[in-house]
Amino acid sequence: MSERFDLIVLGAGSGGLSVAQHAARLGARVALFDPDALGGTCVNRGCVPKKAMWFAAQMADLHRLAADFGFETTPMRLDWARFRRLRDQYIAGIRRRYETRLQAGGIHVVTEAAHLLTADTVTTQTGLRASAPQIVIATGARPRRVDIPGFELGMLSDDIFELESPPQHIAVVGGGYVAVEFACVLNALGCKVDLLVRESLLAGFDIELVEALSVQMQAHGIRVVRNARVSAARGKPGAIALETADGTEHGVYDALLWAIGRVPNSSGIGLENVGVACDERGHVLVDAYQNTNVPGICAVGDVTDSRALTPVAVAAGRALAERLIGEHPDAKLDDSVIPSVVFAEPPLAMAGLTEQQARARYGDAVSAHSGRYTPLQWMVAGRADQSVVKVVCVGAERKVVGIHVLGPGSDELLQGFAVAMQKGLYWRDLKAAIAIHPTAAEELLLLH
Numbered sequence: 001m002s003e004r005f006d007l008i009v010l011g012a013g014s015g016g017l018s019v020a021q022h023a024a025r026l027g028a029r030v031a032l033f034d035p036d037a038l039g040g041t042c043v044n045r046g047c048v049p050k051k052a053m054w055f056a057a058q059m060a061d062l063h064r065l066a067a068d069f070g071f072e073t074t075p076m077r078l079d080w081a082r083f084r085r086l087r088d089q090y091i092a093g094i095r096r097r098y099e100t101r102l103q104a105g106g107i108h109v110v111t112e113a114a115h116l117l118t119a120d121t122v123t124t125q126t127g128l129r130a131s132a133p134q135i136v137i138a139t140g141a142r143p144r145r146v147d148i149p150g151f152e153l154g155m156l157s158d159d160i161f162e163l164e165s166p167p168q169h170i171a172v173v174g175g176g177y178v179a180v181e182f183a184c185v186l187n188a189l190g191c192k193v194d195l196l197v198r199e200s201l202l203a204g205f206d207i208e209l210v211e212a213l214s215v216q217m218q219a220h221g222i223r224v225v226r227n228a229r230v231s232a233a234r235g236k237p238g239a240i241a242l243e244t245a246d247g248t249e250h251g252v253y254d255a256l257l258w259a260i261g262r263v264p265n266s267s268g269i270g271l272e273n274v275g276v277a278c279d280e281r282g283h284v285l286v287d288a289y290q291n292t293n294v295p296g297i298c299a300v301g302d303v304t305d306s307r308a309l310t311p312v313a314v315a316a317g318r319a320l321a322e323r324l325i326g327e328h329p330d331a332k333l334d335d336s337v338i339p340s341v342v343f344a345e346p347p348l349a350m351a352g353l354t355e356q357q358a359r360a361r362y363g364d365a366v367s368a369h370s371g372r373y374t375p376l377q378w379m380v381a382g383r384a385d386q387s388v389v390k391v392v393c394v395g396a397e398r399k400v401v402g403i404h405v406l407g408p409g410s411d412e413l414l415q416g417f418a419v420a421m422q423k424g425l426y427w428r429d430l431k432a433a434i435a436i437h438p439t440a441a442e443e444l445l446l447l448h
């Protein structure tokens, strides 16, 4: 006998929690399965612990800037164990709040993995069974592993948060935002970093700003090695050397981080039992309404091919609950303007299209306006590092389709611009707006 619900959700990460909580608020009887900690990747092994580390890195950088400003400073060293304890306490608090909210919402939480038996029934290893007319797959993704000699000598992004002490010299393999963020954070915290990038650095971000960030990363001491196809890792834990396909040896390092992408958690959950279709990389295929090819089964978040960002998973989950349980049969994710930030040093923020993406889509109708400036606090300190702002427009009316900022404060300043873009923002609006002076944000209004 299986217990019956209105909705079953597999995965209590950003997407799963969103759909489960909204559906319960709308009156649905919901069962939520997850064998792991509530909050999924973002809370436990992603955005939250990463951002806490980024704040620590920012403080180390500000301390150096303070010295340049004339403060008498003594060398600062992070008490890693204390920082870890504070960070982990904060995360435990988030999990407790989720637990309380799920309980208050009457959601039936099962701390076990579930897999599909049929299109309306799931089961667990201990033999629990639950049925519902709607099942949502929100099982997320995990770090990618590859079959090369010595792979086991390295860490994955999940492991970084478990380190007892910071490494002294680390090789970070990868060119995506996770690789760049860890490279910058560890570098700011005093670790020597080599970043080995196989193909492009930060694909999907505007090339002009990525190159400017790369220059600054190198100026801050990170060794960025391009075209580095790592073919083997050798040695032993604590003394690791890397070999690239061209025969070059790199290292020796006391730590190695593989940050080479993520793979969707779509196998072992019974999709084959009911014929749910996946793409060649294992992402569950969904339409704009999160429907899979099997009626009654939907999917949200990183297990699909959507942008792997928490707010995207949350928004997709909310819209899905509105559609399945609420009174909005047409509700769907609006992904027309997705803002995102690489928490590098300095941060790189973007909303909408890069200049390259806009040109590929709109050709000669694109106009791009970019400018460079040195932030006031750096100028005062005698630093010459340059920040970059860029606005990408389309058509005679110059509709803004992309905004990009590399520099201090870009992570916070872009959200408001992204809202304006979603509502329809034109170049003339930027020109007519009154700036806040002196700020980094005003640079976007001062472009020519």
Ligand SMILES: Cc1cc2nc3c(=O)[nH]c(=O)nc-3n(C[C@H](O)[C@H](O)[C@H](O)COP(=O)(O)OP(=O)(O)OC[C@H]3O[C@@H](n4cnc5c(N)ncnc54)[C@H](O)[C@@H]3O)c2cc1C
Binding pocket: 010, 011, 012, 013, 014, 015, 016, 033, 034, 035, 036, 037, 039, 040, 041, 042, 043, 045, 046, 047, 048, 050, 112, 113, 114, 115, 138, 139, 140, 141, 157, 178, 265, 268, 269, 300, 301, 302, 303, 307, 308, 309, 310, 311, 313
């Ligand atoms: C290092 C790192 C930094 C990041 N930083 C950011 C950031 O700054 N900003 C941002 O927006 N995004 C960031 N992300 C991405 C963000 O974490 C993900 O996009 C988001 O967590 C996706 O949510 P999800 O619900 O799809 O999956 P997840 O959060 O991964 O949740 C999936 C859940 O499903 C569970 N599960 C798996 N199999 C089963 C099963 N069979 N049955 C039941 N449950 C199952 C898992 O245990 C997990 O809890 C980061 C990711 C990483 C790795």
